[in-house]
Each structure stands twice: as structure tokens, then as C-alpha cells.
Amino acid sequence: MDGSSEKKSTVVETLVIRNIEDKNELKLKLKEIIKAGKDYKFDVFECLKSLLTNSDEEIIILVIQAISELAKSGDKRETYAQKDIIEPILLKLEKEVNSENTELLKQCCRVLGNLCCDCDTGRSVSLESNGVRILMKLIEATLDKDDETFDEIRHLASKCILNFAIGGPEFSVAIQSSIELFNRILVLELDKDDMCDVMVSTSLLILNVINENIPEFIFDENVNKTVLNILRETTNVEISELCLDHLQIQAEQDAVKTLIASEKGLHLVCKRLEQLISKQNTGDLNAEDSEVNYVMKQACDLIIIVLTGDKAMHMLYENGKGEIYAIMERWLDHENIQLQTTAALAMGNFARKAEHCIQMTDNEIFTKLLSKFCEF
Incomplete structure (x- = not known):
């Protein structure tokens, strides 16, 4: 189809939608657009924009679903990432968040998530329109509602925040005020018998972004403690990775090294x-x-980063009787090369203080390190 034919077809399609008077027929048309999704050929932006003010809530929900599906296409996403939408x-x-409007809230979160996905236009419009504040308020309103439907709304709204924040420093700065809210979510998950991995992952991803x-941003101590507690409780490798990612970056600060120790x-x-x-x-x-292997490398790197802190190192050495020091001594003979290397680097950090160095030499740690070096 050439450009003029496509434009003519779009005009015809627009007229068809605008002239539908029967609500059921309009709903069927919207479902047709939803089914076609990103493969839908026509630009019906003006039609869908006008239908957002329809008096029938089912039609509004279908319009929002249609925009959400269309926005899965990069080109169409730019078209719909406008203030009017x-x-x-x-x-x-x-x-107000209640059991009667949950479907509307879910679909609104989905479409905003899609409009902010790899789209700075959508992010900028959301920022200018107080989108972060509105989403945070929505998330907060779901925290005291113990129901799977509200859990889903919370997760979808959180994913919106994530898609927004990924855009870069400007957008991440805008969500700094939401950090305590996501800390609350993580604390709530810790209190459950079985944490929701997808909610925990999304919250941790936001912190990592x-x-x-x-x-240069330093998180409050309570947030870093919460992440450490998530790491303590989880058996999920992916979540462990996210926790270690966060702690590793934060541990560049001496106060966080001491906290972890x-x-x-x-x-x-x-x-x-x-x-x-x-x-x-x-x-x-x-x-x-x-x-x-990646998680193991992260964990080993975190050990060394923490031990570069003077206060943390002294705390963990404990005059040569510390448990971490004993583990590092044992790891010098471990069959795993990564643990051996970590132990050797850890010993180097413990030996930064003269009296530690003398004590380690008296305990033949130096001899053991020398023999390991010769083996390599």
C-alpha cells in the first residue's frame, strides 16, 4: 500500500469509528484494535483520545487497553505518548482505590508502563503531569489492602515507576522520594511467610536503577539493612544478584562497609x-x-570492598579471632579458585595494620600465602 492509499484508508477507518453510535458495536471495534495490537495499520489517535472521556467505563477501559497494545510498537508509542493521552x-x-475500579486502575498502570518504556517523551510528559506523585499515592493506597487484585495493581504501578526511572539521572532523581515507599514494600514482603519474588525483584530493580x-547517592541505613535482610531470607539466585548489586555499589561508602560488617x-x-x-x-x-558464577563473583567482590574499610576490617579481624578471618584462612586451602583468590585478597586487607601483619606472620599465614603464590 503506497503512502496516499494508506492515508486514505486511515481517514476511512477514523470516520468508521467516529460514526459508530451503538455502544456494543464500538466495543467490538475496540476489541478488534486490541487484538491487532502493534500490527494495527491505522492512526486513530484522535478517535481514541476523544473516547477517553466517554461516559461508559467499559468503553474507557477498552480504549486504554487499545492504546496499551498499540504502544507496544516503538513508532506508535511515540504517537500516543502525548499529554492529551x-x-x-x-x-x-x-x-479512590476500591474493589469496584480495580480493572480501570490496572489498565491505566499497564498503558503508562508501556508509554514510558524506552520512551523519553512518555517519561517527560508523565513527569510534567505529576505522574510519579500520583503513582506513589496509588501504591501507598494498596499497602493496607490484603488482596491479590491490589497486589497486582501495586506491582503494575511499581513497574511504571521502574520504566520511568530507567530513562536516566533526570528521571531517577524524580523518584528519590519514593525510596522509603519501596523500602516499606520490601519490609512487608519480609514479614510474609512466602515473599512475592516479582514484587521484591521490581522494588530492588528500582533501587539499583x-x-x-x-x-553518588547514599541510601538511608534502614534501606540498606532491608536489602541485607532480603538477601538473608531469599533462596532465589536472581534476587540475591539484585541485593548484591545494590550492596556492592553502596559499600563504596565507609559507613555502609561498617554497617554490613x-x-x-x-x-x-x-x-x-x-x-x-x-x-x-x-x-x-x-x-x-x-x-x-556471576553471583559468586559479586559476593566475592563485596567481601573485598567491605574489608577495604578500616573500621569494618578491624571489626572482622577481631585480634585474629574473628569468624570472617578464620573463614578466609580456611578458604586459602579451598578447591575453588575464586574463593582462594578472595581469601588471598582479604588477607592483604587484614595485613594493612602493622600488628595484624606481625600476628599473621607468627601464625604462618605469610608462609601459606607464599606457597600459594608459588603454586600459581
Whole structure:
């Protein structure tokens, strides 16, 4: 179809939609657009925009679904990522959260998530229209509602925030005020008998995006403690990776090194590393070797980063009687080369203080390190 024919077809399609008077017929047409999704050929932006103010809520929900499906296409996403579309949708999200409007709220979150996915236009319009504040308020309103439907709304709204924040520093700065809210979500998940992995992952991803886009940002101590507690509770390799990502970046700050040491974070990391290696050797891990190896590298790197902090190092050495020091001494003879290397680097950090160095030499750690070096 050439350009003129396509334009003519679009005009005809627009007229067809505008002239539908029967509500059921209009609903069928909207369902047709939803089914076609990103493969729908025509530009019906003006029609869908006008239908957002329809008096029939079912039609409004179908219009929002149609825009959401169309926005899965990059080109169409730019078309619909406009103030005339985003503002009315955000206004609908300001409605009181109750059991009667959950479908509308879910579809609004879905479409906003799609309009902010790899689209700075959608992000900018959302920012200018107080989208972050509205989404945060919506998420907060779901926190005291113990129901799977509200859990889904919370997750969809959180994914909107994530798609928004990924855009870069400007957008990550805009969500800094939401950090405590996502900390609350993580704390709520910790209190459950069975954490919701998708909600935990989304919340951790948001924290990690802020870490990446604003590397100088220091999270409150309670947030870093919560992430450490998630790492303590989870058995999920992917979530462990996200926790380690966050802690590794935050541990560039001496205060966080000390926090991790005082909260026995390295005890936890060492235990997990040994468990991972044991399970990997017996084939009991439900994860790819590459993923496990990456998590192991993160954990080993975190150990060394924490030990570069003077206060943390002294705390963990404990006059040569510390548990972490003993583990590192044991790892010097471990069959796993990654643990051996980590132990050697850890010993180098413990030896930064003269009296530690003398004590380690008296205990023949120097001799053991020298023999290992000769083996390499």
C-alpha cells in the first residue's frame, strides 16, 4: 500500500469509528484494535483520545487497553505518548482505590508502563503531569489492602515507576522520594511467610536503577539493612544478584562497609557462597552456571570492598579471632579458585595494620600465602 492509499484508508477507518453510535458495536471495534495490537495499520489517535472521556467505563477501559497494545510498537508509542493521552489516564489513577475500579486502575498502570518504556517523551510528559506523585499515592493506597487484585495493581504501578526511572539521572532523581515507599514494600514482603519474588525483584530493580543513574547517592541505613535482610531470607539466585548489586555499589561508602560488617553481612555472604558451590557441585541449583558464577563473583567482590574499610576490617579481624578471618584462612586451602583468590585478597586487607601483619606472620599465614603464590 503506497503512502496516499494508506492515508486514505486511515481517514476511512477514523470516520468508521467516529460514526459508530451503538455502544456494543464500538466495543467490538475496540476489541478488534486490541487484538491487532502493534500490527494495527491505522492512526486513530484522535478517535481514541476523544473516547477517553466517554461516559461508559467499559468503553474507557477498552480504549486504554487499545492504546496499551498499540504502544507496544516503538513508532506508535511515540504517537500516543502525548499529554492529551497521559494526563487523562493519570487523572483516572487519582480515583479512590476500591474493589469496584480495580480493572480501570490496572489498565491505566499497564498503558503508562508501556508509554514510558524506552520512551523519553512518555517519561517527560508523565513527569510534567505529576505522574510519579500520583503513582506513589496509588501504591501507598494498596499497602493496607490484603488482596491479590491490589497486589497486582501495586506491582503494575511499581513497574511504571521502574520504566520511568530507567530513562536516566533526570528521571531517577524524580523518584528519590519514593525510596522509603519501596523500602516499606520490601519490609512487608519480609514479614510474609512466602515473599512475592516479582514484587521484591521490581522494588530492588528500582533501587539499583537509582544506584546506576545517581552513583553518588547514599541510601538511608534502614534501606540498606532491608536489602541485607532480603538477601538473608531469599533462596532465589536472581534476587540475591539484585541485593548484591545494590550492596556492592553502596559499600563504596565507609559507613555502609561498617554497617554490613556490624550486621554480619559478610558472615551471610560467606555462608551463601559455600552453599552455592556445594549445590553447584551436586547439580542441585535451578539456575544457569553463568548466572551462579556471576553471583559468586559479586559476593566475592563485596567481601573485598567491605574489608577495604578500616573500621569494618578491624571489626572482622577481631585480634585474629574473628569468624570472617578464620573463614578466609580456611578458604586459602579451598578447591575453588575464586574463593582462594578472595581469601588471598582479604588477607592483604587484614595485613594493612602493622600488628595484624606481625600476628599473621607468627601464625604462618605469610608462609601459606607464599606457597600459594608459588603454586600459581
